[in-house]
Amino acid sequence: MTAEFDVAVIGLGAMGSAALSHLSARGARTIGIDAYFPAHALSSSHGDSRLIRLGYFEDPSYVPLLQRAYRNWRALETRLRADILTTTGVLQIGAEDSKVVAGTRASCKMHQLAHEVLDKGEMARRFPAFQLGDDDIAVLDPQGGYLRPEAAVMGYLKLAAGDGAVLHFGEPVTAIEPGDGGVTIRSAVGQYRASKVVVATGSWIGELVPQLQEHAVAIRQVVAWYQPRDGFSTEPQRMPCFLRDEGEEGSYFGFPAIGVDGVKVGRHAHFREPIDPSKPNPPVNDADTALLDGFIAKRLPAAAGLRVNAVTCRYTMLPSEDFLLDLAPGNPNVVVASPCSGHGFKFTSVVGEILADLALEGGTSLPIAAFSFDAMNRFVAARKAA
Numbered sequence: 001m002t003a004e005f006d007v008a009v010i011g012l013g014a015m016g017s018a019a020l021s022h023l024s025a026r027g028a029r030t031i032g033i034d035a036y037f038p039a040h041a042l043s044s045s046h047g048d049s050r051l052i053r054l055g056y057f058e059d060p061s062y063v064p065l066l067q068r069a070y071r072n073w074r075a076l077e078t079r080l081r082a083d084i085l086t087t088t089g090v091l092q093i094g095a096e097d098s099k100v101v102a103g104t105r106a107s108c109k110m111h112q113l114a115h116e117v118l119d120k121g122e123m124a125r126r127f128p129a130f131q132l133g134d135d136d137i138a139v140l141d142p143q144g145g146y147l148r149p150e151a152a153v154m155g156y157l158k159l160a161a162g163d164g165a166v167l168h169f170g171e172p173v174t175a176i177e178p179g180d181g182g183v184t185i186r187s188a189v190g191q192y193r194a195s196k197v198v199v200a201t202g203s204w205i206g207e208l209v210p211q212l213q214e215h216a217v218a219i220r221q222v223v224a225w226y227q228p229r230d231g232f233s234t235e236p237q238r239m240p241c242f243l244r245d246e247g248e249e250g251s252y253f254g255f256p257a258i259g260v261d262g263v264k265v266g267r268h269a270h271f272r273e274p275i276d277p278s279k280p281n282p283p284v285n286d287a288d289t290a291l292l293d294g295f296i297a298k299r300l301p302a303a304a305g306l307r308v309n310a311v312t313c314r315y316t317m318l319p320s321e322d323f324l325l326d327l328a329p330g331n332p333n334v335v336v337a338s339p340c341s342g343h344g345f346k347f348t349s350v351v352g353e354i355l356a357d358l359a360l361e362g363g364t365s366l367p368i369a370a371f372s373f374d375a376m377n378r379f380v381a382a383r384k385a386a
């Protein structure tokens, strides 16, 4: 049977919208299908802002991908004639030997990235909104900043449509069936034939990719916005975005007063509380707000005026808290894009390129060996053995 499309992309959040745009720009006949309307409140790609930074504390091996992601974000801005990435710098604060501070310095050293190391006195002079402990230092990544998630997702979809992609919203896909030289995609509305399919369905990925059913775990994430006591010290010109290592307590992230709601903060992975992705997000509760109110009062007192908003969203974690970008085992016509364990948005612009490579070429020259099913299975086996 002849395929109607070269590639179908299922799920049009951060990953799917970027993939659809990269594919369509290369001349592929594409269709993009989303169960809802993209960047909706149950997805992981909404909420005004996402951090981007180059000196990646998690592992220096991410840096080449990030360099490519920066290049692709700027290319997206040029094509859209819109601002998607704003550079404010990112401060990474904590004890000298903390994971965030030591890891950032190691990445900067290995890749010779520009950065500044600031002590408590220098921080008080230059960035008075932040309260540091006696043993804390900060590493300023001058290329860090924030992305606008809704503008990025909608921008990629706009470009894809301009390059000929067919877009279907409000249409849940119910099955992907392998067939002669391609796949059949069944939805609540109809069925389509495509040579390849990219599955980028975020926290719902286990429904269409059985190999991830057990491993992709949706967890509750809460963020809150505060109106500062002193509005001027928390504006982007004076307050960079930040990551703050609190040792055993985990790490917090935050943004200056970008929009009307003020300063936004959250704790990475919050309480690591699993949720059922097929149900609405459980609402914000007193324990959530107590955690974030406590943090802002202690570490950003200038911003701890009035909490004006707090919302629940979702992260989707893989066992290694890494990414998965690979062909489905046993079915090379299915390309799988994981939701990226709560730190994937900044990579979206390069993930879209990688997914297009995988769908059209069957492989990529970009470094993704660590993001394969084999790597995930090895990690799980090693963890079980330990």
Ligand SMILES: Cc1cc2nc3c(=O)[nH]c(=O)nc-3n(C[C@H](O)[C@H](O)[C@H](O)COP(=O)(O)OP(=O)(O)OC[C@H]3O[C@@H](n4cnc5c(N)ncnc54)[C@H](O)[C@@H]3O)c2cc1C
Pocket (backbone or CB within 6 Å): 010, 011, 012, 013, 014, 015, 016, 033, 034, 035, 036, 037, 038, 039, 040, 042, 043, 044, 045, 046, 047, 049, 050, 051, 052, 171, 172, 173, 174, 200, 201, 202, 203, 204, 207, 208, 221, 222, 223, 253, 266, 313, 314, 315, 337, 338, 339, 340, 341, 342, 343, 344, 345, 346, 347
């Ligand atoms: C609060 C929060 C803060 C974060 N902060 C950062 C940050 O600062 N920096 C960073 O880099 N990353 C950050 N992340 C992570 C990043 O935002 C996510 O990794 C990324 O947005 C995931 O995108 P996605 O496209 O995989 O998933 P989603 O955005 O959830 O998109 C999946 C889409 O698939 C659709 N779908 C699902 N099932 C079906 C189906 N059966 N048929 C059709 N469509 C379907 C859904 O409707 C949805 O639109 C954060 C995440 C959260 C939640």
